[in-house]
Amino acid sequence: MCLHLEQMFETSIRAEGIDNMLTIGKYSLTNPRRLVRALSILTLGFSMSLLGITGSLAGNEPGGALEFVTVQPGDSLWDLAGEHGQDQDPRDWIARVVQLNALESIELTPGQQIALP
Incomplete structure (x- = not known):
């Protein structure tokens, strides 16, 4: 099964100008900024939760020794x-x-x- 690059990614042209729209299967990404924003928020949330977990595992003391x-x-x-x-x-x-x-x-x-x- 050989897929050509043109089949996976399409470029759409809108009436107001040229807009690169990424299409994979039946899904299309019309606004790449949304993806970047969503990934940034998810990364920030994951990082904060990871810091919270490691902070609670480290103990409540600066040295961590009880x-x-x-x-x-x-x-x-x-x-x-x-x-x-x-x-x-x-x-x-x-x-x-x-x-x-x-x-x-x-x-x-x-x-x-x-x-x-």
């Missing part, structure tokens, strides 16, 4: 903030731990595993 500890009897988030979050405001560190572990309160249960930034 430390996991097991809560001991008598431990509190304030104690852990003093041990593990020395370079930060304890309130900010505790808020981050609560968010990171989806804790409903700052009360800890002995034996509970929590992630620390």
Whole structure:
């Protein structure tokens, strides 16, 4: 089966001037700018979604490394903030731990595993 180039791509002439219209099968591209715009939007959307996915996989910390500890009897988030979050405001560190572990309160249960930034 041999198709000639003229059969795949046709040039149409309009009354207002010459317009190159790409025709493949029964589909024709009358405005190439539409295709470029659509492909640009799709590429941008795909790139943004890919960045969102990789950003969420990288973790919420700048270094991406989390430390996991097991809560001991008598431990509190304030104690852990003093041990593990020395370079930060304890309130900010505790808020981050609560968010990171989806804790409903700052009360800890002995034996509970929590992630620390």
